[in-house]
Amino acid sequence: MTRDRLPPAAGDPLRQAGRRLAVAFEAFHETHYRKWLAYAHLHTGSEEAALEVTCAAYRRLRLCWPYALKQSSxxxxxxxxxxxTVVDWLSANGRVTALTQSAAFAVVTRALLRECQQQFALLESQLGLYEAISRLPERQCDVIVLRHVVGYSDAQIASLLGVDEATVRSHASRGKRRLAAALGIAACPTKGK
Incomplete structure (x- = not known):
């Protein structure tokens, strides 16, 4: 066997770099998988479709993982x-977001009820909270959903959206004010969220 046909040594830098990429991807996957699945479920309306969308998103991300790691966030x-990937799935299946029909959206109602006890007390049955949330501007809707349904912290949301935490809090506050205005109720007091 000639020297150039020998198998790479265990300490081969290329093999080590590949392993580090794989470990980083798996760590990212483990950190976000459940929350991504919840987000996909909100938009697709079914667990099966959410699993399909989430797996497709991870396959896409794996293909460009080295590039993703070079991004500022x-x-x-x-x-x-x-x-x-969610938008592509909805389009390919001739569907629109299932936000307003998702049973998981009840979590938003409960979270907002805790923050605005009396003012949001009648929302679910009388005022159409789900529809109002789905009509918010994209960033405000994302922040409300990511915070109250998916369960990301403001720091995590800021990282996902590529903004700072103050911007996340601003989107949340403006979103709540828009919801209150759309639903004809007094604005909620803000409690740092």
Whole structure:
């Protein structure tokens, strides 16, 4: 056997770099998988479709993982891949977002009820909270859904959206004010969220 046909040594830098990429991707996957699945479920309306969309998003992300790692925010880049995959799935299946029909949207109602006890007390049955949330501007809707349904913290949302935490809080506050105005109720007091 000639020297150039020998198998690479265990300490081969290319093999080590590939392993580091794989480990980083798996860590990212483990960190975000459940929340991505929840987000996909909100938009597709079914667990099966959400699984399909989430897996497709991770396949897309894996293909460009080295590029994603070079971005100023890996989370923000990956979030864009997920959102694009959701939109592609909805389009390919001739569907619109299922936000207003998703049973998981009840979580938003409960979260908002805790923050605005009396003012939001009648929303679910009388005022159409689900529809109002789906009509918010994209960033405000994303922040409300990511915070109250999916369960991301403001820091995580900021990373996903490529903005700072103050911007996340601003989107949340403006979104709540828009919801209150759309539903004809007094604005909620803000409690740092």
């Amino acid at each position: 890996v989370d923000s880049y990956a979030w864009a891949v997920l959102k694009e």
